[in-house]
Amino acid sequence: MRATRSSKTPRRRRLALVLALLGSLIAAVGGLVVSTASAASPAPVTIVIDGVTSDVQAPTGTPGAAVPYVLVQAGGTIHVRVSFYDVYGAPASFQKDTPLVITSDQGGPTPATVTAPRGMTSVTLDTSLPVAANQVSLTVSVPGKAGRTVTPGTSTADQRFDVVNELRFVDSAPNSSFEQGIGGDDSNCQYATPADPVCGTLILPHGAQSSQVLLSLGVCDTTYAGCGSTSGAVVQALAQLDGLYTDTDPAALLIKCDKTLCAGGAIQDQHLSFSLNGNDALATAEACPAKATLGAGQDACVDYVQSKRDGSGDTLLYLLFTQDMRGSVG
Structure with a gap:
């Protein structure tokens, strides 16, 4: 009899122990399921x-x-x-x-x-x-x-x-003369006016390697060096010019400045600013050493030999270069 009671007791304990462990396992698994299901994705901060x-x-x-x-x-x-x-x-x-x-x-x-x-x-x-x-x-x-x-x-x-005031594309081709303006009285820079005192004409004697040239006209302010007046403007020209221009056979950007902004003094007293990089501040361009010629180490220069004032008193300044650039006066 003692042996019988002794043999049953451990089994009940083992059974209780197994049931207890099983219950704990179910509770633990159930807790994980609830936690995962109820968790919301963290909100943006x-x-x-x-x-x-x-x-x-x-x-x-x-x-x-x-x-x-x-x-x-x-x-x-x-x-x-x-x-x-x-x-x-x-x-x-x-x-x-x-x-x-x-x-x-x-x-x-x-x-x-x-x-x-x-x-x-x-x-x-x-x-x-x-x-x-x-x-x-x-x-x-x-x-x-x-x-x-x-x-x-x-x-x-x-x-x-x-953000620029004007922006447009113009068709071009290599070894085909290109001359196109932006801004001014007719958006083609025939004349600068008191209302639009600065405009530009891009002159590419040998055209461009790219099928199009982009021209834009933006504001000139103290954000960029060399802009002393908000009446000025930044003229931008983008194209592929590889192999078409040299220091002695350059491209040119003719900047026209109305007499209300650029009147008085010698032509050499008028300065242009430029940058070859699209996001950089503008720097003052040096004078060219000779007509239609860039000097050694010059990325751009002002050709004061060709520059002049027209019959109305407006100033015409020639900025010479061999690759894409942005130029301004103000």
């Missing part, structure tokens, strides 16, 4: 601007450094790519459609508010700027109370871009 683009591309073959970060005319569409990140730095998404506000340090974009769809970790926001400006910086933020926990995204230094 940071917005990052990944890039800004437009629908305009430089002519094929244009040197990369000569191309601005963005090519866009006032009123043209710009595409702002943004991404969202959680507190751990991982991609995150909003749990409902969320409005995002786009602001600029150079005037108000249109539209100013664009919706980010729920569930998206990155989106592209389309907007535009109504007026020309230099070195535009954008900020994208969540408005109102919801934005208190989300750090806005702001353009980095290398994402700043210019």
Whole structure:
């Protein structure tokens, strides 16, 4: 009898122990399932601007450094790519459609508010700027109370871009003379006027290697060196010119400046600024050593021998170069 009771007791204990362990295992597994199912994705706490683009591309073959970060005319569409990140730095998404506000340090974009769809970790926001400006910086933020926990995204230094007044493409070909203006009285720079005191005419005696040339006219201000008056302008020419021009056989940009801006004094007292790079500040161009000739080591120069004042008193300045550039007077 004692042996019988003794043999049954351990079995009950083992059974109880097995049941207890099984119950614990079920409870633990059940807890994991509930935790995973109820956990929401972390909310975005940071917005990052990944890039800004437009629908305009430089002519094929244009040197990369000569191309601005963005090519866009006032009123043209710009595409702002943004991404969202959680507190751990991982991609995150909003749990409902969320409005995002786009602001600029150079005037108000249109539209100013664009919706980010729920569930998206990155989106592209389309907007535009109504007026020309230099070195535009954008900020994208969540408005109102919801934005208190989300750090806005702001353009980095290398994402700043210019918005120009005029921009157009003109057909071209190698070894075919090219002369085309932008701005002025007729948007072809026949004359500079008091209302549009600076315009430019691109002169390519041997044409361009690219099938098109891009011309643009932007504002001249203190953002870029050499712009002492906001009445001035920045003329930009982009094309592939490889092998067509030399220091003694250069291309030229004829800058016309109305007498209301460039009157008085000697021609040599009028200065032009230039840059070979699309995103750099402009530097004052030196005088050419001789007519139609760049000096040794000169990227561009002002040909004061050819430069003159016309019968109306307007100033005509010739900027010589051998590759794509931006030039200004102001």
